[in-house]
Amino acid sequence: MSTNENNNEKCGWTKFSESKLIEVEKKILSVVQTAYKTWFVPIGSTVGKDDKIWTVVVNGESKNTPLVLLHGFAAGLGFWCLNFDAVAKERPVYAIDLLGFGRSTRPEFSNDNVEAEQQMVRSLEEWRKKVDLDKFILLGHSFGGYLATSYAINYPNRVKHLILADPWGFSERPAKLDIPFFYKIMGLLFYPLTYLNPLATVRAAGPIGPWLIRKARRDIAAKYRDVVEDTEVITEYIYQCNSQNPTGESAFQRMKENLVWAKNPMVHRFQKLSRDTPVTILYGKESWITQIPEEVFKEKRPNSFIKVEIIPDAGHHINADQPMLFNEAVCETCKQSDISGYVIETEMTEGEEKEVEEETRETLKNKIDPICEENLHNLQLSNNKI
Secondary structure, three states, X not given: OOHHHHHHHHOOOOOOOHHHHHHHHHHHHOOOOOOEEEEEEEEEOOOOXXXXXXXXXXXXXXXXXXXXXXXXXOOOHHHHOOOHHHHOOOOOEEEEOOOOOOOOOOOOOOOOHHHHHHHHHHHHHHHHHHHOOOOEEEEEEOHHHHHHHHHHHHOOOOEEEEEEEOOOOOOOOOOOOOOOHHHHHHHHHOHHHHHOOOOHHHHHOHHHHHHHHHHHOHHHHHHOOOOOOOOHHHHHHHHHHHOOOOHHHHHHHHHEOOOOOEOOOHHHOHHHOOOOOOEEEEEXXXXXXXXXXXXXXXXXXXXXXXXXXXXXXXXXXXXXXXXXXXXXXXXXXXXXHHHOOOOOXXXXXXXXXXXXXXXXXXXXXXXXXXHHHHHXXXXXXXXXXX
């Protein structure tokens, strides 16, 4: 333990401690029964001077198509502990801490939201090269789903199947929202806080930061109680992952319009995915995320495989709310991907593609706006952050 960490403990100050993060992550991963390996993958000066991505591979000896997992905002690879054994039963499974999050290095990302997104995508590609993966199944949760889709658009030949778990940043903010008067007043009072990083308050709280996380995120800890006996390990993990230099958090801040919507909604770029890339989207039935209907996605990509599945009794954290159902859905999708490429052979002319684009833009507005308005009240009351 470093001198600074010793001094912090003597003063009762519980700031970020690398040794503490390592300790709690080990406790979380101790529930995994399948053989795994963890290491830092060096990706050079992709964003910073010497970037490294913290990585775990489970069942790494398997020769089947690998599955790569991307966590959501303010999370880390430890949150997949309820899923590793099941989804790695027949294939190698890789999970990483996104650059700027968890134990990965924390370079300064661009102030431009589009470039910051591309920097994260390029870091994933450099990671892929270093671990020597060819084609793989890519699964992203929440913000990880947003980045996974961007990666698949940029590197279509690498993604055999794209799985999105309650993806953030897809729907467009409705032009008109019927916001209750109370929330309008609260919005005016707290408007200056929209310029702060989402977890700035936790870091500014100093000694009570861990206490704030325990109180605010006890819901997440409860999801892991069946396998992680001491649930405070989970909230400590959240705190240690997010009490560091928040460069990934700042990049997310630039990409978001607010916690619900992205500045550059993915639904309007969805048609840029290769038509040969099959996509499966898993939504939590009780999630605050706007659930875009399957037909909307099919209208955006009429010649490609798309499947939307709703996981019952699950919120935003569907992999932890209903791990058995989530694992079954992922395993089944992976098995189908091994058998078939899901390619639909129908060709479209350039004029037909433009016509579909114009028609689906109006369809998106008509179908998604009412969904957002209907769910807004629940979104604002929800304690389930991204």
